[in-house]
Amino acid sequence: MSTTYKLFIVIYGGIMSVLFDRLSLYCSQIGLSFYAIENATGLTVGSLRKWKDSMPSGDKILKVSNFLGVSMDYLMGNTDNPESQKNNPQDLVAAAEEIAAVINEFQMQTQDLIIKLNKILDKYHIDSTILAQTSTQPEKD
Template sequence: MTMFERIEFISKKRGMSLREVNEKAKLGTNAIYRWKKQTPSVDKIKAVANVLGVSVDYLLGKSESQTTSDNKDLDVEEAIDSMRSYQGKEISESQREVLRGIIKGYLDNQGK
C-alpha cells in the first residue's frame, strides 16, 4: 500500500475527506493528491499523521500499527468519530471539542 493509499484509507476510517485532512494539516490546495507522484517533506507527512492520529512510520509503510504513542488520544478520537450525529443532526467541530474534553476528563479520572 502506498503512502497516499494509507492516508486515503485512514481518512475514510476517521470519517474525513482528503480535502478535510489537507485543510487541517494546513497544506496547499490538493497537496495530498500530488503525493501520488511526488514525495512530500517530512514536516508535511508529520502534519498529516497528527491530523489522522497515526504515526509517521505507519504512513511511510514502516509499521502496520496505526496507533501513535498516545493511545488515549486515539481512543478519544475514535469514540468521537463513531458518533457522527445526534438526533439526526451532524456533530459540529465545536461540539467535537466539547466531547473531546469530556471524554478525556472522564478517562483521566478513571485512572485515579
C-alpha cells in the same frame, strides 16, 4: 538507464504508493476527506493528491500524521499499527514510575547528605544553624 537508477525509481515509487494508499484508506475508514485534512493542517488544496506521484517533505507527513493521530511509520508503511507511539498511556505510567523512583532516590541521598554534614558539624561543636545564617547574610564590603 542504469540498474541503480531503476531500483531507485521502484523503491521511491513504492514508498509514495504506500504513503498515498495508507492515507487514502485511513481517510475512508474515518470518513475524512483530503480537503478537510488540507484545510485543518494548512496544506494547500490538492497537495495530498500529489503525494501519489511525488514524495512530500517530512514536515508535511508529520503534520498529517499528528492531525490524524497516527504514526508517521504507519503512513510510510513501516508498521501496520496506525496508533502513534507518542504519549502511549502505558509508557506514560512507566515513565512516571521511573521518575518517582529517581526522585525518591535523590531525596534519600539528600537526607543522607544532611545527616553526614550534621555529624561533621557536631564533631567540631559547630551549631548547624550557623550555616543557614552565614549563607543568608549579605556580604559586607
